Amino acid sequence: MxxxxxxxxxxxxxxxxxxxxTFALESGIKLSDRPKPLYQLLVLAMLLSARISAEIAVAAAKELFAAGYGTPAGMRDASWQDRVDALGRGHYRRYDERTSTMLGKGAELLIDRWKGDLRRLRNAAEGDPRRIAELLMEFPGIGPTGADIFLREVQAVWPQVAxxxxxxxxxxxxxxxxxxxxxxxxxxxxxxxxxxxxxxxxxxxxxxxxxxxxxxxxxx
Structure with missing residues (x-):
């Protein structure tokens, strides 16, 4: 360059x-421009944006994905307690109950509005990073920090935001x-x-x- x-x-x-x-790689996410890894990156960005160590956030993401919650449907269909338990196994305990609720609501929003595919969000934003960030911040638990985390990792597969x-x-x-x-x-x-x-x-x-x-x- x-x-x-x-x-x-x-x-x-x-x-x-x-x-x-990348934090995605540390979490076991094989990042590509596909719905499943993009959703997993969104989950990771939410976990990383809390006031908790990156190591614990990564561990919690791994536990959620290992439990079968690495897709929007899997996350939505898991019970609230199942999500709490997975977060606990990753030692993400300080925010586990609130985070479990946000993960469930976020999965529902992604399915209902974007058909489970964050590429639809990107396309609706016409690839504009600021608009993508605004739409990402409509997900529970994703604020400016979480949107930044998502964008700096996803730039590997979304050239529009780099x-x-x-x-x-x-x-x-x-x-x-x-x-x-x-x-x-x-x-x-x-x-x-x-x-x-x-x-x-x-x-x-x-x-x-x-x-x-x-x-x-x-x-x-």
């Missing part, structure tokens, strides 16, 4: 090598001396998949001074 300075390339290589796994590098991503970039503006930072990536990996890596760095120091040392 563009030329990089020698130091930027060294930072990128170290960053992607150590932290360049680049999506939100404030948390740009904050991480600043800690590593990388560009803090969306377009210049995006030019360091070679594909939309790499953009999604870069976003996830920089979110991790934004949360940890130790991680930022580690990357800078490795890039020297």
């Amino acid at each position: 563009g030329k990089t300075g020698k130091n930027d390339k060294a930072v990128m290589d170290a960053l992607l090598d150590r932290y360049g796994r 680049p999506h590098l939100d404030q948390r991503v740009l904050e991480g970039a600043g800690k590593l001396g990388l560009p803090r503006q969306e377009r210049p930072l995006a030019r360091l990536a070679h594909s939309n998949d790499e953009l999604a990996r870069l976003s996830a890596a920089l979110v991790r760095v934004s949360r940890s001074k130790k991680s930022a120091d580690e990357i800078k040392a490795a890039a020297r």
